[in-house]
Amino acid sequence: MSLAKCGTIMSLMETIAPKRLAEDWDNVGLIIGDGGKTVSRIMVCLDMPDWVLEEALEENVDMIITHHPLIFSGIKNINTDSNLGRKIIKLIKNEISLYSSHTNYDIAKGGLNDIFAKQLGFDNLKVIHPLNIEKLYKVIVYVPKGSEDKILESFSRTGAGFIGKYSSCSFRVKGIGTFKPEEGSHPYIGNKGILEEVDEYRLETIVPEESLTKTIKAMIESHPYEEVAYDIYELINKGNVYGIGRLGVLQEEMSLASYAEFVKKTLNLSSIRYAGPPDLKIKKVALINGSGSKYLKQVKSAGADVLITGDMQYHQTLDALESGLSIIDAGHFGTEIAMVKSVAEYLKSFSYKQGYDIEILESKTNIDPIVQI
Ligand SMILES: [Zn+2]
Structure with a gap:
């Protein structure tokens, strides 16, 4: 221990x-x-x-x-x-x-919004109010033949090379690397003052912003060369979208009243409040843990039939109903x-x-x- x-x-x-x-x-x-x-x-x-x-x-x-x-x-x-x-x-x-x-x-992936959604049986939901879109980078490194798997493993270990549900995504092409070790160098291959030609791979992968520093560190540590030749490009492609709220679609429509009952049971609450016609058919559900009332506009434009959140005040609830959005208030505590x-x-x-x-x-x-x- x-x-x-x-x-x-x-x-x-x-x-x-x-x-x-x-x-x-x-x-x-x-x-x-x-x-x-x-x-x-x-x-x-x-x-x-x-x-x-x-x-x-x-x-x-x-x-x-x-x-x-x-x-x-x-x-x-x-x-x-x-x-x-x-x-x-x-x-x-x-x-x-x-x-x-x-x-x-x-906001985080797997954080409270996602946990709340999972409790209600949703997975992989759309973010209602995006606040941060992850930057992606392309990292290209030149590796002597035989060391490519070690470098690839360092990528996977540090969160690089993920595309959707696929890991270890990379591309490599064979080529010839050249270098001449100068005075004071300690070459892994070759001798000082002699131009070397080495069989190398140009290995490239995709890295999200939050993994970039540790990926580069691990790549350099796993690389046999004294000086690692690598390039980093910022990409136009974007990664994960982070933000407030999640939008889920029910497999089958339910009435507002029975859906409110389901939420109460699932969250193990002794009571729940809802606003809207009890027999209204619900298909698209928005979830915002805590106090979601300031996002009513975004929830409505996401096409939700109902918002499940906490802390809804009387006038905010009237505003929501007027815009055609029903409310299930499961409480700040209950949703968090x-x-x-x-x-x-x-x-x-x-x-x-x-x-x-x-x-x-x-x-x-x-x-x-x-x-x-
Ligand atoms: Zn809170």
Whole structure:
């Protein structure tokens, strides 16, 4: 068993929810703490109200991962006069790091929007409000014959060479590489001062923006040459589309009332609210976890019959109905609590595979504070 650093957990979280995906107004990442500190007990929760912080203190955790950030905007003082100040002081005094993945986790592939969609039986859905379209690069490297498979393996390992559901996608052509090792060089092939001609492959593959740095690093490490000759081109083709909300199509039409009942059951809710004609036939479903009301226009133009989200206010609901969009309000908590299990299971499986001595807890007190009777 080995010990993990807070920074290790941060990188793991950033693998599933890259910080660059977060909306501009958001505040994600390590909010409080020291990336170099060893962590052995981590608690995952949606929010950190007082009672969740107390639970974390009782459980003696050294890191808390929340969905909603504790600090959103600039604060001018940290003192015991405010609830926020008291919480910050408690965290620092008890050496507890606080990390948040918020809109970046909502938006990410396999993140909360996708988890929510999966809970309702949808897969591979269209993004309703695109915010970020992934850049793609072509990497071309010149490899001596015999080393091509090793380089290809380094591509696959670092997220390069994926096209749709295909991995290890590459192209290679044989050719002759030339070089003359100069003074101070340590050539893998050939001798100083002599022009060499070597059988080489021109190996090329496609790399998404987020993998580029690690792909180049792994490629250079796997390459036998002292100086690796390679080119990187930015492509006009685009990669994954990241954004808010997902649009799914039901296999069979359902009435609004029975679909609302299905959502309630599937999300294991004690109650649910809906607005729209109960017998309206539903086929296209939009999902936005948390508060989706500010995207009503985009949802409508995506052609959805109904939006499932949380936090719908009276007037926003009327606006939606007037535009011909029905609403199922499953609550902010109801549409997001799946984050806790999902992040905890992800960290547990990493910890198990890597032999890390970390205990991952799911908060027991972070329950829906709103009771509907
Ligand atoms: Zn939320």
